[in-house]
Amino acid sequence: MSLKKFLIPLILLLLGFGLTIVGALFKIQHWPYGNVILTIGTFVEFAALFYAIIVLIKIYRNKY
Numbered sequence: 001m002s003l004k005k006f007l008i009p010l011i012l013l014l015l016g017f018g019l020t021i022v023g024a025l026f027k028i029q030h031w032p033y034g035n036v037i038l039t040i041g042t043f044v045e046f047a048a049l050f051y052a053i054i055v056l057i058k059i060y061r062n063k064y
Contacts, residue, residue, distance in 0.1 A: 005059065009052035016045030 019041030026034030 005055050006052060009048045009055065012044055012048035012051065016041050016043075016048055019044060 019037055021041075023034055023036075023038030023041050026032075026037055
C-alpha cells in the first residue's frame with residue numbers, strides 16, 4: 001500500500017486540526033468568528049476522514 005495516496009487526506013486532516021485549535025482559541029478569548037472557524041475546522045477534518053475512507057475502499061477493491 002502506497003502512502004502517497006494518503007498525502008491529501010493527511011494534509012486536510014492537519015489543516016482541520018489547525019483550524020479547530022485556532023477556532024477554540026478564538027472562542028476562549030471571545031474574539032469574533034470563533035464559531036465559524038471552529039465549524040469549518042471540524043468539517044475539514046470530517047472531509048479528510050471521509051476521503052481517506054474512500055481511498056482505503058479503492059485500494060481494497062483493486063486488490064481483489
